Amino acid sequence: MHILGSFKQESLVALVALILAISFSLSLDSYASWGNAIALMRSMAILGVFALGMIIVIIGRGIDLSQIAIGMVSAAISVKLLAAGMTLPLALLAGLAAAMAMGSINAALIHALAIPPLFTTLTSVFVFVGLARVSILPSMIINLPSQQTGLVAVGQNWHSVPIPVMVFGACALLTHLFLHATTMGRFIYAYGDNAETARLSGMPVTAIVISQYVLCALLGFVAGLLMVSTTAMVDLKTVNSTMIFDVILVVVIGGGSLAGARGGVASVLAGLLLIGVLLNGMTLMDVNAQLQNIIKGGVLLAVIMVDHWLHPYDEEDARQSV
Amino acid sequence: MNATIKMTIKTGISVLALAISATASPTVMADNNPRAQMRMDFDQAVKGKTVAWVPITLGNPIGDMWTAVMRENFAKYGIKFLVRDPNFSSTAQLQAVTSLINQKPDVLIVQNANVSLLTKELRRAMDNGIYVVQVNLLSNQASDAYVGVDYVDVGRQIATDIVAECGGGKSSGKVALVQGEVTATDSIDQMKGAMEVFNKDKSIKVVSTQAAKWDSSKANALTATTLQQHPDLCATYGFWGTMQQGAAQAVKTAGLQGRVKVYASSDGPRADCDLVEQKLFHKILSFRADVQGEQISNAVLSLLQSGNKPGSKRITLLSNNYWVSGKNERNYCYDLPK
Structure with missing residues (x-):
């Protein structure tokens, strides 16, 4: 048990994913193929980019429930402007600005007014989507004009590797470098560990909070664009879906902690691997939706139980912040 | 002489009739005239x-x-x-x-x-x-x-067309269904109608019945995975056009456009017909919301x-x-x- 206990949660999750993958490949033809691995990675790329944004916020002991809304609304603004005849760079710039503005509003409310991030971002979903709907997005479904091939090309493959997977890879690398090789990244861990000490030590706490939520929003925008590139449309209904919980699930199961200062890009990768292997296998076996939910819930519960057994409850868990 | 008397009587009757009609009120006239009454009754109702x-x-x-x-x-x-x-x-x-x-x-x-x-x-x-x-x-x-x-009938109609195009050994006979929300009645009804037809034809094999929850992005991911396992898929049938647009893009990305026939039931928004014209959809069955x-x-x-x-x-x-x-x-x- 002691040796097992030294395992980090992400390693444990990756191990479970590996065992699952092996058992699927024994029971399913052509499961263990390069093609299927590619399909698995492709299906996880969008969720992965969202999760990279989320882990930055969660490390800083926050949470952003409005991330999907920000991503979809800002991507929808870009698509709407493209449909109105704007050039691609300008439309993307407008979407980017919208995402940054929404991220900054979240940060301002959380930091300046000291409203808990859970409530702030839960309510900002309604404000962001509502404002967008009454102003420039009256329709929830916005189709990408067919002559706009640039964005759709991002959803295709490059030498049999899906471009969304490469985008995810690049985002993962940049996020990792940000968290571990920059001062601001290290500050976010410190702030997540103990916000008060961080403030008393003279860390720029305002900048820390703003950078967390703006980066989360930016990665949300990238994920939103990836979604547009794969489906050639924006459906704002996604905002009402349970996707945000999948994002948080990926982060938390891989080793991110809502108590802050734990996890990193490796946790996102491990969480994605487990969820990806599970969903991919169940899709191939054509398992029905209800059974899928039971299996998904069961596996997640098992991982959490094993984690608790290996890493017993401590005072850190008692100070949940969000 | 007789003719003159008859003429005089006729004229007299006509004049009398004219006089009566001239003194009658407009309402009474309309009562007797269904053409005028129609709009009045309609407006009143x-x-x-x-x-x-x-x-x-x-x-x-x-x-x-x-x-x-x-x-x-x-x-x-x-x-x-x-x-x-x-x-x-x-x-x-x-x-x-x-x-x-x-x-x-x-x-x-x-x-x-x-x-x-x-x-x-x-x-x-x-x-x-x-x-x-x-x-x-x-x-x-x-x-x-x-x-x-009648969504059961929609399911039947689309499945019948798929059987005609994919069945009888003309292809692998493999069909993937992309359901909406599994608990949604329109999804359940289409499934019922489609399976009724598919079950009767031995050459058709339904290889996937996953639910994309009316989400085009989910339909895209599901279809990409299914195509990986079954690149010889003959047709995919999505239970809503807007959702199935995601599946159509997955078929295109897999380089199977034209080989895998993408079907959808649709309420007929312009984007669905555009996709048919771009050959991303093979056929849609539109019930026309207009x-x-x-x-x-x-x-x-x-x-x-x-x-x-x-x-x-x-x-x-x-x-x-x-x-x-x-x-x-x-x-x-x-x-x-x-």
Whole structure:
């Protein structure tokens, strides 16, 4: 048990994913193929980019429930402007600005007014989507004009590797470098560990909070664009879906902690691997939706139980912040 | 001589008739003239009446098209039109219906989110003297009118076409179905109709029946995975055009455009026909929300003129389905009014 206990949660999750993958490949033809691995990675790329944004916020002991809304609304603004005849760079710039503005509003409310991030971002979903709907997005479904091939090309493959997977890879690398090789990244861990000490030590706490939520929003925008590139449309209904919980699930199961200062890009990768292997296998076996939910819930519960057994409850868990 | 007398009598009768008709009041004249009476009766029955409408949501093509057509029709005849947008929330829809019943409109139109949510309220509306029209999904409570699609038949029609194109050894016979929400009645009904047809044909093999929850991005991911396992797939059939657009893009990304036939049932938004023209969709079966909007309006006008007690009789108006397989059928899709 002691040796097992030294395992980090992400390693444990990756191990479970590996065992699952092996058992699927024994029971399913052509499961263990390069093609299927590619399909698995492709299906996880969008969720992965969202999760990279989320882990930055969660490390800083926050949470952003409005991330999907920000991503979809800002991507929808870009698509709407493209449909109105704007050039691609300008439309993307407008979407980017919208995402940054929404991220900054979240940060301002959380930091300046000291409203808990859970409530702030839960309510900002309604404000962001509502404002967008009454102003420039009256329709929830916005189709990408067919002559706009640039964005759709991002959803295709490059030498049999899906471009969304490469985008995810690049985002993962940049996020990792940000968290571990920059001062601001290290500050976010410190702030997540103990916000008060961080403030008393003279860390720029305002900048820390703003950078967390703006980066989360930016990665949300990238994920939103990836979604547009794969489906050639924006459906704002996604905002009402349970996707945000999948994002948080990926982060938390891989080793991110809502108590802050734990996890990193490796946790996102491990969480994605487990969820990806599970969903991919169940899709191939054509398992029905209800059974899928039971299996998904069961596996997640098992991982959490094993984690608790290996890493017993401590005072850190008692100070949940969000 | 005789002829002259006859002529004189005839003229006399004509003059008399003219004199009588000239002294008669205009109302009496109209009473005897059904052509003039028609519009007066119509206006009397419908003018100044109030119609309330609660869809599942606005902001999507189908809801917006229905609403636009109804608004135009009702405005033309001086009918007051109230619209509430529950934005996909069942509780908001129930609240909207409850408060509208208390406002006592003459007709209440609802698009049911499921078969049970509004049953009690629809009964209460009819008990309070309000005509109830249900759209596209009949709840467990029957009402004065139902306007909408027979989704079991839609499933049957599309499956029959797939069998014709993929069955009998012409291809692998492999078919993937992309369901909506598995608990949604329109999804369940299409599944029932489709499986009825597929089960009868030994050459068809349904390899996937995953649910994409009406989400094009999920349909995209599911289809990509299915195509990986079954690159020889003959057809994929999505239970809603907008959702199936994601599957069409997955087929294109896999380099199988034209080889895997992408089918969808559709309410006929322009984007669906565009995809047919771009050969991303093979065929869609469109039930045309614009025509349905006219059907709903006509059902309301009929009920207001019927004189029936609300809840006493039932009428059903089924939507027609139109195949769209190319540019020539582009008029079976609608453009939203600006």
